[in-house]
Amino acid sequence: MYETLLAETQGGARILTLNRPDVLNAINAQMGDDLDEALRDAERSPEVRCVLLTAAGRGFCAGADLREQSPGHTRVGDLLRTRYNKIVAKIRTMEKPVIAAVNGVAAGAGCNLALAADLRIASDRATFIEAFSKIGLIPDSGGTWLLPRLVGVGRALEMMFFADPIDAPAAERLGLVNRVVPHDDLMPRAREWALRLAAGPTRTFGLIKRGVNHALAGDLEGALDYEAHLQEVASRTDDHREGVAAFLAKRPPAYTGR
Ligand code: T3D
Numbered sequence: 504m505y506e507t508l509l510a511e512t513q514g515g516a517r518i519l520t521l522n523r524p525d526v527l528n529a530i531n532a533q534m535g536d537d538l539d540e541a542l543r544d545a546e547r548s549p550e551v552r553c554v555l556l557t558a559a560g561r562g563f564c565a566g567a568d569l570r571e572q573s574p575g576h577t578r579v580g581d582l583l584r585t586r587y588n589k590i591v592a593k594i595r596t597m598e599k600p601v602i603a604a605v606n607g608v609a610a611g612a613g614c615n616l617a618l619a620a621d622l623r624i625a626s627d628r629a630t631f632i633e634a635f636s637k638i639g640l641i642p643d644s645g646g647t648w649l650l651p652r653l654v655g656v657g658r659a660l661e662m663m664f665f666a667d668p669i670d671a672p673a674a675e676r677l678g679l680v681n682r683v684v685p686h687d688d689l690m691p692r693a694r695e696w697a698l699r700l701a702a703g704p705t706r707t708f709g710l711i712k713r714g715v716n717h718a719l720a721g722d723l724e725g726a727l728d729y730e731a732h733l734q735e736v737a738s739r740t741d742d743h744r745e746g747v748a749a750f751l752a753k754r755p756p757a758y759t760g761r
Contacts, residue, residue: 507534509559510541513694515552515701515760517545524560529568530612535586542593552760553701554597555693556620557604566611566634583643587612591645594619595716598709600700604693605680608668610634615644618653621712623680624696626689630668631679637666652719653678704742705760 504510509520519541521528530538545551558564572582594601594616603620610632617623617631633650635642642650642663651659654677662669671683684692700708710733718726737743741761749756 505537505541507531507537508541510544512551514698515550516555516694516697517541517548517551517553518555518557518694518697519545521556521558521564524558524562526568526570527562527565527608527610528558528560528613529565529570530586531568531571532586534568535590538590539586539593542590542597546593546597546599549760551599551701552703552705553599553697554594554601555604555697556594556601556616557690557693558606560607561628562607562613563603563605563609563629564613564616565608566613569638579640587644591615591619595645596712598712599705600708600712602693602697602700604689605629605631606686606689608632612644615642615646615649618649618679619645622696624682624684624689624693625671625674625680626686627671627683628686629671629674629680629683631662631674632666632668633662634666636664702758704740704746704756704758706740707737707742710737 508522511518519538521534523529523531523534542554545554600622601620602622602624603617605617605623605625607626607628608630609617611634614631614633633642633646635646641647646663650662654662658677669677669679671680674680675683682692714726714730714733717729742758745758746756
C-alpha cells in the first residue's frame, strides 16, 4: 500500500515500519508523503487505537535523505513546512497514543521524529544524534521545542552543539527514552505496550494528550481550568462509565474507545 513503509494492524494497534533500510530509513519525498498519509489514516480509522512507529534494518531513521537534494538548491524552509512539520504536529496532536520503538540509530529529523512520539522504547543498540550542526544546520522537525522539554536546556544544547551520539543507557538516564530493552526484546515489548494502550480508554488518552500539550504552552492557572474542561468531556465517555462499573463490580474493564 505504501512504497516506503509497511503498515499492519494488530489488536487495535497500527504498526508503521519505515522501510528504506539501505539508507537507514532516511526520509525522502516519498517517505514524507507515505508517513503523512499513514498517520492521517491511523488517526481517522476508528479501529486504530494506538500507533507504533518503528523501522526496518539496523537504523531507525537517519533524518533527511541527503542524496535527494543539493544544499542551497531547495528552499529548505518550504520543505520543512510541507514535509516534516505536519508529520511531527500530527504525532503530537493525534488523540491516540503514539509509541516509537527505536531499533537503531535515530539521527537529525529521525531523532526528532522519535522525540515527537508520546512514549519511546529503545533497543540497547539505539543511538540518538542531533546531527544537524555537523552539516551546518539547526535542529528542525520540532527538535528545538521537544528536546529541551525532555532533557532540559543545558543537555539539549550540548546534544545540539556537539551532535555526538547518545547511546541507549545515556538516553534512558537523560529521560530521552522511557525504557531500554535488549535488542531482541524490542518489538515484543513495544507490541505489549501498544496492545495494552489499544485496549484502554482511547478518548481519555486523547484528552490527556490534549491537556499536556495545552499545559506545556501555558501557566498553572490555565492548566487547571483546561483540566476541568477536559474532565467534563472525559466524564461523559462510555469508557468512564465502564471504568467505574468495572471497579465497583471488581472485574477488569472492557474499554471500547468511545
Ligand atoms: O535539507 C533538508 O532536507 C532539510 C531537513 C533537514 C532534516 C535533517 O534530518 S538534516 C540531518 C540529516 N541527517 C544526517 O545528517 C545524518 C547523516 N548520516 C550519518 O551521520 C550516519 O549515516 C549515521 C550516524 C546516521 C549512521 O552512521 P553509520 O556509520 O552507522 O552508517 P553509514 O555507513 O553512515 O550509513 C549507511 C548507509 O546509509 C550509507 O549508504 P552506503 O554508503 O551504504 O550506500 C549512507 O550513505 C546512508 N545514509 C545514512 N544517512 C543518510 C544516508 N543516505 C542519505 N541520507 C542520509 N541522511
